[in-house]
Amino acid sequence: MLAVTILGNNSAVPVYDRHPTSQIITVGNQLLLIDCGEGTQIQMMRYQIRRRKISHIFISHLHGDHYFGLIGLINSFALLGRLQPLHIYADKKLEHIIKIQIDAGDNRIPFDLYFNTIEEGVLVDEADFTVTAFRTEHRIPCFGFCVEEKKPARRINGEALLQYKIPTSYIEKFRKGDDVLLDDGRLIQNELITYANTPSKRYAYCADTRYTESFVKYIKGVDLMYHETTYLDNLSAQAYDRFHSTTKQAAQLAKVVEAKRLLIGHFSSKYEKLNDFEREAKEVFEQTALAIEGTTFLA
Amino acid sequence: MLAVTILGNNSAVPVYDRHPTSQIITVGNQLLLIDCGEGTQIQMMRYQIRRRKISHIFISHLHGDHYFGLIGLINSFALLGRLQPLHIYADKKLEHIIKIQIDAGDNRIPFDLYFNTIEEGVLVDEADFTVTAFRTEHRIPCFGFCVEEKKPARRINGEALLQYKIPTSYIEKFRKGDDVLLDDGRLIQNELITYANTPSKRYAYCADTRYTESFVKYIKGVDLMYHETTYLDNLSAQAYDRFHSTTKQAAQLAKVVEAKRLLIGHFSSKYEKLNDFEREAKEVFEQTALAIEGTTFLA
Numbered sequence: 001m002l003a004v005t006i007l008g009n010n011s012a013v014p015v016y017d018r019h020p021t022s023q024i025i026t027v028g029n030q031l032l033l034i035d036c037g038e039g040t041q042i043q044m045m046r047y048q049i050r051r052r053k054i055s056h057i058f059i060s061h062l063h064g065d066h067y068f069g070l071i072g073l074i075n076s077f078a079l080l081g082r083l084q085p086l087h088i089y090a091d092k093k094l095e096h097i098i099k100i101q102i103d104a105g106d107n108r109i110p111f112d113l114y115f116n117t118i119e120e121g122v123l124v125d126e127a128d129f130t131v132t133a134f135r136t137e138h139r140i141p142c143f144g145f146c147v148e149e150k151k152p153a154r155r156i157n158g159e160a161l162l163q164y165k166i167p168t169s170y171i172e173k174f175r176k177g178d179d180v181l182l183d184d185g186r187l188i189q190n191e192l193i194t195y196a197n198t199p200s201k202r203y204a205y206c207a208d209t210r211y212t213e214s215f216v217k218y219i220k221g222v223d224l225m226y227h228e229t230t231y232l233d234n235l236s237a238q239a240y241d242r243f244h245s246t247t248k249q250a251a252q253l254a255k256v257v258e259a260k261r262l263l264i265g266h267f268s269s270k271y272e273k274l275n276d277f278e279r280e281a282k283e284v285f286e287q288t289a290l291a292i293e294g295t296t297f298l299a
Numbered sequence: 300m301l302a303v304t305i306l307g308n309n310s311a312v313p314v315y316d317r318h319p320t321s322q323i324i325t326v327g328n329q330l331l332l333i334d335c336g337e338g339t340q341i342q343m344m345r346y347q348i349r350r351r352k353i354s355h356i357f358i359s360h361l362h363g364d365h366y367f368g369l370i371g372l373i374n375s376f377a378l379l380g381r382l383q384p385l386h387i388y389a390d391k392k393l394e395h396i397i398k399i400q401i402d403a404g405d406n407r408i409p410f411d412l413y414f415n416t417i418e419e420g421v422l423v424d425e426a427d428f429t430v431t432a433f434r435t436e437h438r439i440p441c442f443g444f445c446v447e448e449k450k451p452a453r454r455i456n457g458e459a460l461l462q463y464k465i466p467t468s469y470i471e472k473f474r475k476g477d478d479v480l481l482d483d484g485r486l487i488q489n490e491l492i493t494y495a496n497t498p499s500k501r502y503a504y505c506a507d508t509r510y511t512e513s514f515v516k517y518i519k520g521v522d523l524m525y526h527e528t529t530y531l532d533n534l535s536a537q538a539y540d541r542f543h544s545t546t547k548q549a550a551q552l553a554k555v556v557e558a559k560r561l562l563i564g565h566f567s568s569k570y571e572k573l574n575d576f577e578r579e580a581k582e583v584f585e586q587t588a589l590a591i592e593g594t595t596f597l598a
Contacts, residue, residue: 012374012375012378013340013375013378013379014340014341014344015344019341038338038340038341038367038368038371039337039341041312041313041337042313042337042338045313045314062400062404063404063406064370064371064374064404065374068337068367068370068371068374068400069337071363071367072337072363072367075311075364076311076313079311079312080312091403093403094403096399097400100392100395100396100399101361101363101367104390104393104396105362106438106439107363140404140405
């Protein structure tokens with residue numbers, strides 16, 4: 001399973017009970033965190049996120065509404081006695097920012113905390129997923145992320161295992177799609193035992209950005225694409241000046257990407273109601289949803 | 300008027316909709332902020348604090364639950380176009396922590412931001428109030444603060460001004476308590492025109508601390524005293540080890556101080572209900588109240 005849970009959907013200043021950017025990605029049995037605005041740990045409690053399961057944190061860029069909550073989360077992990085390692089991917093400057101705050105409090109971090117500098121390309125390649133980073137066009141260096149599930153090529157047909165009396169020690173070989181020679185001398189054709197797995201899903205988080213097609217190659221055809229829409233369509237000049245996007249730009253990019261569905265968020269604090277965001281984006285790309293806080297979207 | 304509004308009353312990890320430490324002090328027409336845990340700016344919106352009026356911020360010490368919200372507040376002030384200067388009083392290390400985060404975001408701060416290192420003694424001496432700092436006994440350097448109103452010695456009796464036909468240009472002289480010789484040759488005795496002002500009020504914020512009487516001399520007889528009670532009475536050994544206090548220790552210190560009223564807060568996340576805190580403290584010092592978030596207490 002690949003899913004995203006929205007913890008914060010507002011830009012810059014928190015308002016109207018909307019919070020700065022943060023998203024939980026569920027992939028298999030692991031949780032990843034993308035961005036961590038102020039109050040993220042409080043939002044995690046509100047939406048009952050099992051935060052101990054977070055193994056990797058990705059910070060798109062060093063504007064405060066995308067990372068001011070990280071030191072508090074790390075501090076709470078320490079106070080709660082976390083022992084599992086935590087892998088952080090961010091701009092190089094973040095490590096110093098976090099470490100001087102740990103030092104200033106004379107705090108002990110009981111788990112291994114690894115900082116990794118983001119560069120374009122494959123960032124993480126784990127057994128169950130990969131994360132690829134791509135540059136967006138923002139006022140300071142900023143990266144989006146594409147999270148992709150990894151699945152075995154074939155799924156085991158349990159009935160067939162029994163029917164052909166296949167020892168379980170052969171399961172991994174069948175999963176890979178090979179025909180298998182058993183110790184008893186039988187050569188078993190793969191398709192007798194397995195069927196094709198469902199395709200792996202992909203989720204693209206396009207961070208903060210002006211309209212640009214520069215990263216389309218990294219996310220072509222994704223199942224679910226999040227793109228910021230700080231402003232409505234009539235403020236496209238302001239969006240350009242401030243390195244942000246409008247509803248119609250996000251929707252247009254979803255078309256170019258050939259995304260199956262689009263999620264929009266990072267709404268400016270000047271808008272109390274969000275229905276115009278949904279309406280304008282849908283005029284260009286029908287499969288659009290607002291990134292409402294507390295909601296989980298399957299890729 | 301001197302009053303305190305509680306924005307956060309929990310220790311360390313936010314939980315049960317309780318937030319890390321933060322208090323707004325209203326003194327005359329100004330607001331002061333004492334401590335600024337993560338989410339303080341969100342709490343300010345929830346309780347409709349006019350945050351533009353905050354002129355001074357005091358950070359007791361550099362444990363995260365007392366300052367992780369400061370960078371977000373400063374960032375929001377900048378985004379909202381604040382122009383009034385802001386005076387911050389804290390450990391010397393805070394300036395670097397804040398400035399590298401401003402620099403990392405390539406942000407512009409449109410107002411003057413002054414950092415001052417806290418030392419014991421009078422920190423601020425303004426027209427309407429003073430703030431005095433005192434050391435507490437904590438794991439890292441930590442200061443409490445005593446806020447005192449400044450009032451003129453005498454208040455003007457408006458009826459008497461009319462009756463004796465006193466030009467308003469003499470009002471300030473009468474306020475100071477002097478007899479005044481008018482230009483028309485009359486010597487007017489002060490008590491004909493004025494009456495004694497109500498006494499100036501004092502509020503003491505005792506920050507995070509073990510039980511200690513070392514700072515009693517700074518806060519003797521205060522009208523309102525806030526003291527932390529991280530733990531109930533049965534965990535006094537743990538309180539000592541962690542440089543915190545219990546209910547009965549806070550209440551005992553209020554007795555030694557001869558405070559008129561005691562406010563208790565900084566509750567450990569292990570306690571969901573707070574009624575035992577109130578009950579235990581009142582067994583020692585009857586005039587005790589829980590520092591409930593969103594509540595304003597007059598000194």
